Amino acid sequence: MRQRFLLPLLLLALAWSQELVDQILFAGQWNLPMGPGLPWWRLLSAPFSHSGFAHLISNSAVFLPLSWLVLSRGMRDYIAIWIAVLLMELPVVLLWPTASHGLSGVIYGLLGYLLLIGWLERRLLPVLLSLIAFWLYGSALVALIPGVSPAGVSWIGHASGFAGGLLAALAVHRDSAGQTS
DSSP: OHHHHHHHHHHHHHHHHHHHHHHHHHTTOOOOOBOTTSOTTHHHHGGGOOSSHHHHHHHHHHHHHHHHHHHTTOHHHHHHHHHHHHHHHHHHHHHOSSOBOSTHHHHHHHHHHHHHHHHHHOOHHHHHHHHHHHHHHGGGGGGGSTTTSOTTOOHHHHHHHHHHHHHHHHHHHHHHHHHHO
């Protein structure tokens, strides 16, 4: 159980290591975003690349609590979100005209998952997790609207991550319902 709660810390250590190397050795110019014309593997590196410490700190502060809320349900749910978010960001990489990076897509995936899973399962713990997530981070949903996010912030990355979280919730719920019948 304890190891599963250490996973988000390990993932953040990767992001912080990348940013430290970027800032110390490359003066903030070594970013690994995903986007058109960039190598496909950047889809995997983009969540760990940030545009500076302020970007990384703001993502870290939200990533940890949402990760721990999801992990309170299980590792399967957490992995499902990561996979669904990466799959939903594939069209963004191929079709969207600008590059993007950061943990925001995953954060919105975690939030989308938490908001939907309580409604789908209608059991006390999932509903409670949904309410906590909405209470803490519901105001972030406004950033899913095109034109609301500040210039330079990838609303499409947020929206694709959120859609990935919704798909993960549907898949996990469907799998759970199939196992109980």
